[in-house]
Amino acid sequence: MNTASLVIERGTPASRSAGIGVLTIILLLAIAPQFLSAGAVDRMTALFIYVILAAMWNALAGFGGLVSVGQQVFFGLGAYFAIRLANAGLNPFVSLFVSAVIVGAVSWPISLFMLRLRNGEFAIGMWVIAALTHLLVNLDRLIQGETGTSLISLNVYDASTRRLTIYWLALASMTALLAILFSLLRGSTGAAIRAIRDNEDAAASVGVRVTGTKRQLFVLAAFGIGVAGALWLATAITFQPKTYFNVQWTAYMIFMVLVGGIGTFEGAILGALLFFLIETWFGGTGVWYLIGLGAAALAFSLLLPRGLWGTLEERFGWRLLSVGYRVRLPASAADPTGEAISPAPTAAHSEKA
Amino acid sequence: MMNQIVQGVLLGGYYALIACGLSFMFSVMRIINLAHGSLAVLSAFALWLLASRFHISPFLGLLVVLPLMAAIGWALQHFLLERSARGGALLPILTTFGLAIVIDNLLFEQFGADTRSLAPFIGSLSYDSWEWPGSLYVGKLAVIIFITAVVLLGGLQLFLTRTGLGRSIRATSEDPDTAGIVGVDARRSMAIAAAIAMVTVGLAGAFLGMRATFDPYAGATQLLFAFEAAVIGGAGSLWGTLIGGIVLALAQTLGARIHPQGFLIGGHVAFLIVLFIRLYTSGLGLRGLLRLSTRKAS
Numbered sequence: 001m002n003t004a005s006l007v008i009e010r011g012t013p014a015s016r017s018a019g020i021g022v023l024t025i026i027l028l029l030a031i032a033p034q035f036l037s038a039g040a041v042d043r044m045t046a047l048f049i050y051v052i053l054a055a056m057w058n059a060l061a062g063f064g065g066l067v068s069v070g071q072q073v074f075f076g077l078g079a080y081f082a083i084r085l086a087n088a089g090l091n092p093f094v095s096l097f098v099s100a101v102i103v104g105a106v107s108w109p110i111s112l113f114m115l116r117l118r119n120g121e122f123a124i125g126m127w128v129i130a131a132l133t134h135l136l137v138n139l140d141r142l143i144q145g146e147t148g149t150s151l152i153s154l155n156v157y158d159a160s161t162r163r164l165t166i167y168w169l170a171l172a173s174m175t176a177l178l179a180i181l182f183s184l185l186r187g188s189t190g191a192a193i194r195a196i197r198d199n200e201d202a203a204a205s206v207g208v209r210v211t212g213t214k215r216q217l218f219v220l221a222a223f224g225i226g227v228a229g230a231l232w233l234a235t236a237i238t239f240q241p242k243t244y245f246n247v248q249w250t251a252y253m254i255f256m257v258l259v260g261g262i263g264t265f266e267g268a269i270l271g272a273l274l275f276f277l278i279e280t281w282f283g284g285t286g287v288w289y290l291i292g293l294g295a296a297a298l299a300f301s302l303l304l305p306r307g308l309w310g311t312l313e314e315r316f317g318w319r320l321l322s323v324g325y326r327v328r329l330p331a332s333a334a335d336p337t338g339e340a341i342s343p344a345p346t347a348a349h350s351e352k353a
Numbered sequence: 354m355m356n357q358i359v360q361g362v363l364l365g366g367y368y369a370l371i372a373c374g375l376s377f378m379f380s381v382m383r384i385i386n387l388a389h390g391s392l393a394v395l396s397a398f399a400l401w402l403l404a405s406r407f408h409i410s411p412f413l414g415l416l417v418v419l420p421l422m423a424a425i426g427w428a429l430q431h432f433l434l435e436r437s438a439r440g441g442a443l444l445p446i447l448t449t450f451g452l453a454i455v456i457d458n459l460l461f462e463q464f465g466a467d468t469r470s471l472a473p474f475i476g477s478l479s480y481d482s483w484e485w486p487g488s489l490y491v492g493k494l495a496v497i498i499f500i501t502a503v504v505l506l507g508g509l510q511l512f513l514t515r516t517g518l519g520r521s522i523r524a525t526s527e528d529p530d531t532a533g534i535v536g537v538d539a540r541r542s543m544a545i546a547a548a549i550a551m552v553t554v555g556l557a558g559a560f561l562g563m564r565a566t567f568d569p570y571a572g573a574t575q576l577l578f579a580f581e582a583a584v585i586g587g588a589g590s591l592w593g594t595l596i597g598g599i600v601l602a603l604a605q606t607l608g609a610r611i612h613p614q615g616f617l618i619g620g621h622v623a624f625l626i627v628l629f630i631r632l633y634t635s636g637l638g639l640r641g642l643l644r645l646s647t648r649k650a651s
Contacts (some may be wrong), residue, residue, distance in 0.1 A: 061443070065443065067443045067446045067447065069387065069446070069450055113625075113628075113629065113632070116632050117628075118442075119385075119442045119443060119446065120379070120384065120385030120387075120442075120445075120446050121385065121584075123385065123387070123446045123450075124385060124387070124576070124577070124580045125628070127573075127576075127577060128577055128580070128581065128621055128624060128625070129625075131577060131617070131621060132618065132621035132622070132625070135614065135617055135618050135621070136618065138614065139612075139614065247573060251450070251454055254447060254450060254451075258447060287458050287461050287462045288458075288462065290454065290458040291454075291455055291458045291459055291462065293454065294451045294452070294453075294454030294455040294457075294458060295451070295455050296451075297447060297450070297451035297454070298433075298448055298451030298452055298455060299451075301437055301440075301444050301447040301448040301451060302433065302436055302437055302448060305437075305440045305444055
């Protein structure tokens, strides 16, 4: 094969039009509250939070190879610090984001420790951290144990201002977090991240800084989930430690990412969308809904571990939000779809060098 | 004080019992089964059902439930874990987590949110105690649990070192491919190991039900206890698990003395301290935090 004639591409025509499509969707969402009922605005806010959760868990598990079942710790802390800051007199909306920054800062020392664990040990280790944090938050007198408390200072805003502000904050946070993740994955860190995802030992052997890269993802995921927790608090107002530090949040994240497609940027978003629809339709069925979610996660991990998007992507060579590199053979050899060779560490490294 | 230490040590027996299945499975299959706690609770509910519906004492009920748990373990390995382990080290975590959610919620659907206990079905055993010198009162049940744990751990150790089947399980845990070359059926050994692990889980579930209360969502806590005891006990031998369980229980006892809500906090903190020390004294990454050294046993 004549290597000189290979073309390295960073996108496809589809991915370029998808980029424009994404911008259009975000603009439409920004003006959507004009046309939506109050209830619909609330639901959309929930959707944005789900997208954040899915994208952040995917960043950690799908790209960093770190499956955690304790991510609810950052969700709960995001809400808890927001309560604390607002109680100290900070504007409630500002405290949502300051809180997330604190969560990110707290996750740093945790990462020093936890990232030395592997696979299942990391997964349950994080769960222990979440359980311990939950118990410690319960000790705070302000929280009053499991009784909980509320973000009272938000009440100075009238209901519709509050609803719209939270909607836009959620939309902006989602967009910003997805953009950060996207640029991280597309940049030189992204090459390292995908190398780690594909084979950690091999990546380390060619000089990828495995732990440093993982730590970046860990802190980003903690920050993002902290934002999500704080936003959830803003929509729900009440803070009961049990609801926020519930492992169910991680179950939702796992469901969204597994069904959508673990390790693909678009898959997490698709998964969040599906989860949102399923919740809207079946959420009322209570326990059977949860059984269904668990069974779906079980089935996908066994039968379709690449998830919906991963499978479609593989079969049809789709790339909408392309973070990788494509090696295209010259016209004679290429099949119509352009036979994508999915992000190969070698391609990544020629780029890095 | 002395009394609390004795109680703590005895409670450690229960933790060792629930931890040994987890670390046994991990050392043979390299899988941490996140449904571990939920399966223990499942066993407790099965015994409760037998006792309350058919008036079968939980001890007799074990004759039904333990074979059932063995079958579940075999099926678990055959239909779920074997398949998902082929997809890498991360997939089994997700599979077993999904399974845990399904089990927890099915139990909730079937039995509701009420907390149950097996204590009413074991007569005076649940509150009887012996008086030991120094006016120490120790519960008969707690002693039975502790002795069961010791016997089980010792039996498992003997089984792994002295029997052909045990040796083939150990060979599989070292290296399934090489074991295959020398004629060990690795798939069979793993399925048997899973069945054995589930029998210990079933037993742990029974004692969970007898010594305390449980509800459909109690599995997560039991999983954390099992994991903590196994990690604290560390990569020694099965006896390490017993020490891990005792340390965990003593830390919880100490935590409860310091603060009324300190019981669980004490356990978690002890776990993290041990982890911290282990990480910074070993210097190496923790490849096998939970791994039982079967070599030492031989």
